[in-house]
Amino acid sequence: MGSRRYQVRGLCRDCRRRSGLRGRAGGIHRGDGIVGSATGGFSQRGFSLIEIILVVVLIGGIVAFAATRILGGGDRAKYNLARAQVQTLAEKVGQFEMDTGSLPASLGQLVTQPGVVGWLGPYAKESELKDPWNTPYEYRVPGDGQPFDIISYGADRKPGGDSVNADIRNE
DSSP, X not given: OOOOOOBOSOOOHHHHHHHTOOTTOSOEEOSSSOEEOTTOSOOOOOOOHHHHHHHHHHHHHHHHHHHHHHHHXXXXXXXXXXXXXXXXXXXXXXXXXXXXXXXXXXXXXXXXXXXXXXXXXXXXXXXGGBOTTSOBOEEESSOSSSSOEEEEOTTTTSSSOSGGGSOEEOO
16 A cells, blocks of 8 residues: 655646636645645634623623522521421420429520429520521410420511521421
């Protein structure tokens, strides 16, 4: 098998006739009918300003969407934490009642001894008496349809609301 050689001199007569070129102008002739340009046949093209702006806007949109999902998750996490803390406090109030025979007058009695017989506490720490938004839990005796209520008003710290602003009560 022989190797193919490029003709550096220019186009052959047939190729000049087919391409419409006169003289020796044109590309390199390989002898197999394929003509390449002297620059290698590649055209260089950059990005236009509109393409760059479009990419930047798309990336900005993706980052904004991701940031909203990530930062918005903080309030949902606090809401779920408050739900768990309300149930834990309710269990601690139940433990207080089992030990002393009565419900505490306030949540503070879970932390410091109120002077009742049978108190085996502390049942809670002072920091556990505030919700994740640093608002004290509301404690009511008697509760609505149950012996006591422990309530967190959610992210807005007001009664009512929905989503992360909804009230959280012990069950």
